[in-house]
Amino acid sequence: MNTSISTSNCDVISSDKVEGTAVYNNAGEKLGTIDNLVIDKRSGQVRYAVLEFGGFLGMGTDRYPLPWSMLSYDTDRDGYVVPIDKSRLDEAPRYPLADPSPFTTDASYGQRVNSFYGY
Amino acid sequence: MNTSISTSNCDVISSDKVEGTAVYNNAGEKLGTIDNLVIDKRSGQVRYAVLEFGGFLGMGTDRYPLPWSMLSYDTDRDGYVVPIDKSRLDEAPRYPLADPSPFTTDASYGQRVNSFYGY
Numbered sequence: 001m002n003t004s005i006s007t008s009n010c011d012v013i014s015s016d017k018v019e020g021t022a023v024y025n026n027a028g029e030k031l032g033t034i035d036n037l038v039i040d041k042r043s044g045q046v047r048y049a050v051l052e053f054g055g056f057l058g059m060g061t062d063r064y065p066l067p068w069s070m071l072s073y074d075t076d077r078d079g080y081v082v083p084i085d086k087s088r089l090d091e092a093p094r095y096p097l098a099d100p101s102p103f104t105t106d107a108s109y110g111q112r113v114n115s116f117y118g119y
Numbered sequence: 120m121n122t123s124i125s126t127s128n129c130d131v132i133s134s135d136k137v138e139g140t141a142v143y144n145n146a147g148e149k150l151g152t153i154d155n156l157v158i159d160k161r162s163g164q165v166r167y168a169v170l171e172f173g174g175f176l177g178m179g180t181d182r183y184p185l186p187w188s189m190l191s192y193d194t195d196r197d198g199y200v201v202p203i204d205k206s207r208l209d210e211a212p213r214y215p216l217a218d219p220s221p222f223t224t225d226a227s228y229g230q231r232v233n234s235f236y237g238y
């Protein structure tokens with residue numbers, strides 16, 4: 001039972017493998033899937049993974065940016081795990097699927113996300 | 120004529136905006152488009168942008184990983200610019216579209232890419 005990836009040739013992952021990957025919480029509940037990553041242009045550092053969650057056939061679906069360092073990969077579940085209760089997401093920073101990314105319109109949005117999750 | 124993005128709310132970009140973006144060289148020739156990003160799992164650092172280039176209707180198309188720090192964004196062209204002659208790509212590390220990513224099968228592949236481009 002090896003749940004960690006230790007070989008050096010698995011140290012990297014393609015963005016298109018991350019996108020669409022399921023996200024679970026510690027209780028094993030599926031929270032949603034990763035829609036996209038938010039990257040610092042200058043440094044190339046991934047800052048946030050944006051969780052897509054809720055709604056039906058795209059209606060009412062919201063996007064929840066999560067600090068990248070919150071995510072750990074679980075090979076057994078073949079998905080990411082984050083320490084977030086489902087009820088906590090009710091209060092989490094989010095934006096509707098149809099809206100433009102607040103990261104491009106609101107300079108303090110990232111800080112708001114970080115402070116909500118205690119980063 | 121402001122060719123650099125300086126406002127703090129444009130410091131980040133979404134992975135799905137990078138994917139599909141055109142890549143030019145300094146001579147203004149289009150080299151291809153970004154297909155995906157290769158990310159260090161542990162640190163979340165983007166290591167490579169994978170350029171898709173060549174072929175016809177997907178046949179004969181190859182993928183060329185480029186060190187992320189080689190890319191600069193040109194707002195006038197609405198694409199990335201890299202200092203690579205087209206002829207240089209003939210010798211550059213690449214893999215066929217249909218092949219699995221060598222980053223996951225060959226631990227030294229990243230080093231080969233870096234050393235080809237002098238990183």
